[in-house]
Amino acid sequence: MARREGNSKDSAARGQGGVELAGGEAPSELLRELVAHLRQNRTQLREEWVVRITEARLLTAMTKDEIFAEATSVYDSYVEALETETFEALQAYARNLSERIIPRGVETHEVVGIVLLLRDVLARSLFAKYQTDFKKLNRILDAYEPAANRIANTVAVGFVQERERVIRQQQEAIRELSTPVLQVRERLLILPIIGVIDPQRARQLTEQLLRGIRTNRAKVVVIDITGVAAMDVTVANHLVQTVEASRLLGATVIVTGLSPEIAQTLVTIGVDLGKMNTVGDLQGGIEQAERLLGYKVVTLAEPR
Amino acid sequence: MIATFQAALSDADLNQLRSGLVRQVVKFRSRAVIVDVTAMDVMDSFASRTLREIAHMIRLRGAETVIVGIQPEVAFAMVQLGLTLEGVATALDLEEGLAYLTQKFKNIN
Numbered sequence: 001m002a003r004r005e006g007n008s009k010d011s012a013a014r015g016q017g018g019v020e021l022a023g024g025e026a027p028s029e030l031l032r033e034l035v036a037h038l039r040q041n042r043t044q045l046r047e048e049w050v051v052r053i054t055e056a057r058l059l060t061a062m063t064k065d066e067i068f069a070e071a072t073s074v075y076d077s078y079v080e081a082l083e084t085e086t087f088e089a090l091q092a093y094a095r096n097l098s099e100r101i102i103p104r105g106v107e108t109h110e111v112v113g114i115v116l117l118l119r120d121v122l123a124r125s126l127f128a129k130y131q132t133d134f135k136k137l138n139r140i141l142d143a144y145e146p147a148a149n150r151i152a153n154t155v156a157v158g159f160v161q162e163r164e165r166v167i168r169q170q171q172e173a174i175r176e177l178s179t180p181v182l183q184v185r186e187r188l189l190i191l192p193i194i195g196v197i198d199p200q201r202a203r204q205l206t207e208q209l210l211r212g213i214r215t216n217r218a219k220v221v222v223i224d225i226t227g228v229a230a231m232d233v234t235v236a237n238h239l240v241q242t243v244e245a246s247r248l249l250g251a252t253v254i255v256t257g258l259s260p261e262i263a264q265t266l267v268t269i270g271v272d273l274g275k276m277n278t279v280g281d282l283q284g285g286i287e288q289a290e291r292l293l294g295y296k297v298v299t300l301a302e303p304r
Numbered sequence: 305m306i307a308t309f310q311a312a313l314s315d316a317d318l319n320q321l322r323s324g325l326v327r328q329v330v331k332f333r334s335r336a337v338i339v340d341v342t343a344m345d346v347m348d349s350f351a352s353r354t355l356r357e358i359a360h361m362i363r364l365r366g367a368e369t370v371i372v373g374i375q376p377e378v379a380f381a382m383v384q385l386g387l388t389l390e391g392v393a394t395a396l397d398l399e400e401g402l403a404y405l406t407q408k409f410k411n412i413n
Contacts, residue, residue: 210376217396241383248379248388250372250395250404 094158194227226257342373
C-alpha cells in the first residue's frame with residue numbers, strides 16, 4: 001500500500017512535464033495501448049473482478065450469474081469510456097443500472113466498491129505487465145488514473161442521483177397520500193394521521209385542518225394519531241399549536257391514540273394539559289365529540 | 305345587545321376602539337359583545353393583546369365577549385407567536401358567535 005502511494009505521488013510530482021519529456025508516446029497513444037491490453041485480457045480480468053466482488057461480499061442482493069452479466073457490461077462500458085474519453089454513454093449506463101438495482105436494495109457503498117475494485121484489478125494487471133519497465137508504468141498510470149477516477153466518479157454520482165430521484169418520488173407519493181380531513185357528522189371532523197410526521201407534513205396537516213374547519217363549519221375535531229409511533233419535539237410543539245389555532249377558529253380538538261412515547265414527549269415539552277383534550281382511543285374520542293355536539297347514539301333494534 | 309366591528313386597524317384605532325367599546329357596553333346595557341375580525345389578515349402582538357384586554361375589561365363591566373372570524377392563517381401565525389387569547393371565547397364567524405351566546409344565555413336563564 002505504502003509503496004503504491006509512493007508511486008502515484010512520484011508520478012504526480014513528475015506531472016505533465018514527465019509525459020512530454022518522455023517523448024515516446026502521447027497520452028492518447030498510451031491510453032490506446034492500455035485499451036488494447038484491457039481488451040486482450042478481457043476474460044481473465046473480468047473473472048478476477050467478479051471473484052473480488054464475491055470475496056468482498058458486495059452485491060449480495062444479486063445472483064452470481066447476474067453479477068457476472070452486469071460485470072461484463074460494466075467492464076465493456078469502462079473500457080469504452082477509457083478509449084473514447086467520453087463519459088455520456090457510461091453515465092447513461094450507470095443510470096440505467098442504478099434504476100435496475102436500486103429496487104433490489106443495492107447500497108451506495110456497494111456500487112462505489114465494485115467500481116473501485118475494478119480500478120484496482122486493472123491497475124494491478126498494469127503493474128504485472130510493465131513491471132520490467134518502470135518509466136513506462138509511470139506514464140501509463142499517468143494516463144490511466146485520471147480517467148479511472150473520472151469513471152468511478154461518474155458511476156457513483158449517477159447512482160446517487162438515481163437514488164435521490166427515487167427518494168424524491170417516494171416523498172411525493174407520501175405527500176399525496178397524506179392526510180384526509182373527513183366529516184363524520186354534521187360539524188364533526190376526524191383527521192386520522194398515519195406514519196412519520198416531518199415538519200413539512202405537519203405544516204401541511206395544520207393548513208388542511210384549519211381550512212377544513214372553516215369549510216365544514218366544524219365545532220369539534222378528532223385528531224387520531226394511533227398510527228404515529230413517535231414524534232420529535234418540533235412536531236409535538238406543532239401539534240399543540242394546531243390545537244390552539246383550532247380553538248381560535250372556535251373548534252374543540254380531541255386528540256386520540258397517543259402512544260406512550262408521544263405522551264412522554266408531550267410531558268417533556270411541558271404541555272398545558274388544560275388546553276389539550278385527549279382520549280385513549282378513536283372510539284372514545286368520537287363518543288366524547290358526540291357528547292360535546294349533543295348527539296346521542298341509540299340502538300333502535302337488535303342487530304340482525 | 306350585541307356590538308360588532310370589522311376593519312384592518314392601526315394601533316391608534318385599536319386604542320380608541322378599546323375605550324369606546326368598553327364605555328358603550330354599559331351605556332347600551334349590553335350583555336355581550338361580538339368582535340368580528342374577519343377583515344384582519346394580519347394580527348400582531350399589540351392587536352392580539354388589545355383584543356384580550358377588551359375581552360377582560362368587558363367581563364369586568366358585566367358582559368360577555370366572543371371573538372369571531374379569525375382567519376386560519378392568522379390563527380396559526382398567532383399561535384406561533386404565543387398569542388393564544390387565553391380565557392377568551394372564540395367562534396368561527398358571526399353566526400357561530402351568536403349561536404354560542406344564545407346557548408350560553410339559555411343555560412343561565
